[in-house]
Amino acid sequence: MARPSVNLKQLAEQLGLSQTTVSRALNGFPEVSERTRARVQEAARRCDYRPSASAASLATGRTFAVGNVVTQSDGIVIDPHFSDFIAGAGETCARFGYDMLIRMAEREAEAGVYRDFVSRRRVDGVVVHGPTAADPRIAWLRSLALPFVVHGRADDGKADHSWLDVNNERAFHRATDFLLDLGHRRIALLNGPEHLNFAADRRRGHLRAMSCAGLEADPRLMSAEPMLESYGHRRTRELLARAEPPSAVLCASTLIALGVVRALYESGLQPGRQVSVLAYDDDLSFLHPSTRVEVPYLTAMRSSIRAAGRRVAEMLIERIERPEGSPRAELWEAELVVGTTTGPVCGMARS
């Protein structure tokens, strides 16, 4: 058992003051004299006094922790996109004196976890990850009166809660336009799981761009799976084996793109030459330098998921600390970064 340091009572005794005064001095209450405050702060520093989190929490109802439920429904658990988001959120939390609480659960148990968070007063608020169409979690959280911010959009974003999302539809519209401008017509879409709103939005953006150009998207060129390197690899091999292979591949993640590139090379093709590759780039920190280099390698629509994490945490803390304020919504635009993996349609893959 870890033994704590001094507590408020001991500190007060040592100073010859009451606990009340010491508490007020430390918590920045205005009515305490400057002389006393200085003396108290000095003593607190000397004794390395810190208030017990559980005692403070019991007294105030606040925990200074934000919850994150990690569901492990599909085989994959914590994917790198998620952990980069957490890294960003963690930065903000640390800055504001909050901790991040992570709880793993089956997807069906997620409602129970929120209830648990509230009944046991474990967190002050939560981040909702991976919203789906008509996501039931929104209603649960509202009925629990637990502050929350959605990373992504639920209820088409018109709901009365805070959210932050990337304009995925426009990002994939633009990405498709870019490929169309290069002369590509047979464009494969390697999307993420489309029960998730962000992936559905991306698909819609792609389809809109195609139809705006008077083209019909070939459903056989579209797929939706968890965003793994192996998905890009396997799917690309399948696509290349067809009678009419695509001349361009649009990927929902740089991880997928790595697999696509690997498969292309294995088939003796060069990305940007025979087949163009364009990916959505979450600016993952461990792939960072692949994209953030002098001459970008991968052509991509980019928006930092870590920055999103930072901002979402800010929004959540604001909801927690000023619940009377109105919810905020932000829609970020991804930027197009032109690298070397895209080029005009040419060669064997001409359609």
Added chain:
Amino acid sequence: MARPSVNLKQLAEQLGLSQTTVSRALNGFPEVSERTRARVQEAARRCDYRPSASAASLATGRTFAVGNVVTQSDGIVIDPHFSDFIAGAGETCARFGYDMLIRMAEREAEAGVYRDFVSRRRVDGVVVHGPTAADPRIAWLRSLALPFVVHGRADDGKADHSWLDVNNERAFHRATDFLLDLGHRRIALLNGPEHLNFAADRRRGHLRAMSCAGLEADPRLMSAEPMLESYGHRRTRELLARAEPPSAVLCASTLIALGVVRALYESGLQPGRQVSVLAYDDDLSFLHPSTRVEVPYLTAMRSSIRAAGRRVAEMLIERIERPEGSPRAELWEAELVVGTTTGPVCGMARS
């Protein structure tokens, strides 16, 4: 503000019992009659009663949370290896009713975070990540009497605390032997940062294997950097540009290996033909299907970091719940998985 459900007092009143009896019934104390217990449990379920975490924590001193300090000293923050470990630890924690607390901090502030954890009674124990030679954190934690388990080895593993590590030295010894058996002599090592023990151990294993074979390792073929895809890519291009390029590359991570493979293909070389690639494989879940296939792609020394996370959390919870027990230490062996990226030395790269 989230409004809680019923508390113990209300539940007791409702049942016409004392808080004590209700508490005991719920916590499985033997002295309560079965009839009463059943009645209490039924009522608790009906009211969805859950004890307040802060109140319970204040009364017992336990928090049912384990801490993880994430330092962001180098640019990279949460790398995928870390998050996969967390996923494993999270599984165990969930199973035992613990939550994972994540706090981000600068490396220099880590000592302060542990003190904060203890003084404010925020967690019951912590996982120590990325131990270095003569890691000061061990002493801090011991002096704080905070239960901890090290993922990796500190103090050469002879210290009086629990730890779990992979036998990195042997893994890289074996990996090197495997390449030597294939006839490779010029072997490049793309290691992780060598101030971390695991990387230092890997280097040692590699060097030992070389010297056992009567060979001298060429320091110009060895490098140590954060384990990014871009590192593998850039470094491979450098190596290939030399007068005497290596015929084999030994990587500290599959992420690095992906970059190596990409660079090889860009140079018109095929992994397993002109240049062999062997990686340490943490069995990262999002790369899982690339490596866990019928015919493995990448030749690798494999040990699941997620399984390590599961086991470390078990060990930590055991330390927390039975501090009088003796610490445990486990050294896991990585298994060799032969894939297609290695082959006998041949062609241009013959040395």
Added chain:
DNA sequence: TTGTATGCGTTATCAG
């Protein structure tokens, strides 16, 4: 087998 009383370490209310 059940109940009473007290402590856990803060914060907050209300006097002075």
Added chain:
DNA sequence: CTGATAACGCATACAA
């Protein structure tokens, strides 16, 4: 400006 005193919600030593 400062100080008693009462919550906060649970666990537990001690009585009955």
